[in-house]
Amino acid sequence: QKEVEQNSGPLSVPEGAIASLNCTYSDRGSQSFFWYRQYSGKSPELIMFIYSNGDKEDGRFTAQLNKASQYVSLLIRDSQPSDSATYLCAGYSGGGADGLTFGKGTHLIIQP
Amino acid sequence: IAGITQAPTSQILAAGRRMTLRCTQDMRHNAMYWYRQDLGLGLRLIHYSNTAGTTGKGEVPDGYSVSRANTDDFPLTLASAVPSQTSVYFCASRPGTSSQAFFGQGTRLTVV
Numbered sequence: 001q002k003e004v005e006q007n008s009g010p011l012s013v014p015e016g017a018i019a020s021l022n023c024t025y026s027d028r029g030s031q032s033f034f035w036y037r038q039y040s041g042k043s044p045e046l047i048m049f050i051y052s053n054g055d056k057e058d059g060r061f062t063a064q065l066n067k068a069s070q071y072v073s074l075l076i077r078d079s080q081p082s083d084s085a086t087y088l089c090a091g092y093s094g095g096g097a098d099g100l101t102f103g104k105g106t107h108l109i110i111q112p
Numbered sequence: 113i114a115g116i117t118q119a120p121t122s123q124i125l126a127a128g129r130r131m132t133l134r135c136t137q138d139m140r141h142n143a144m145y146w147y148r149q150d151l152g153l154g155l156r157l158i159h160y161s162n163t164a165g166t167t168g169k170g171e172v173p174d175g176y177s178v179s180r181a182n183t184d185d186f187p188l189t190l191a192s193a194v195p196s197q198t199s200v201y202f203c204a205s206r207p208g209t210s211s212q213a214f215f216g217q218g219t220r221l222t223v224v
Contacts, residue, residue: 008152031211032211034212034213042217042218043202043215043216043217043218044155044202044215045215046212046213046214049212088154088155090213092211099143099145099147099157099160099170099204099206099213100211100213102147102154102155102156103154104152104153104154105154
């Protein structure tokens, strides 16, 4: 059984600070990982993906992957109130048969 | 505008009735998926299709059926709706050469 685990939160972060979201996964065969942001009542939208060990930066977002520890994280720098949302971590093992395996999401609140 | 379109956006359905949720994409993606999202349970895969003419069962397929007659359309049918099928349903698609998934806007279904 492939599992992706996230702390459901809520995670409360002051505006301007760094928000750190974490995710662990059980399937060592997982090849790639995705972070989706989902606003209340809306569909998930992709914000970052990462395939290789290390860090990947895109604007205020940095994704980190450590395959040895089976750990993925998302850092949001200079947090804004508009970053308040649920963040979903997803893993993909290849082959296409099972699509993406999603965590249950972390609810992030940025306090003005 | 290219993307995935779901219909209807919301529906109240009497238990025992048959219902088809529609999903159409114009991105020529090979793989398509149906997820349901429930509070505290995250996104769970119902059925998937890797290419036109093929379908497969996901994590929670009971009570649902799908078909994939062509690349663009992937309808989800509830043969005889039950209250436990009250949920938000998301259709997603994925290009054959990439593993990120794109989501439709969702269908909020209430079975009473």
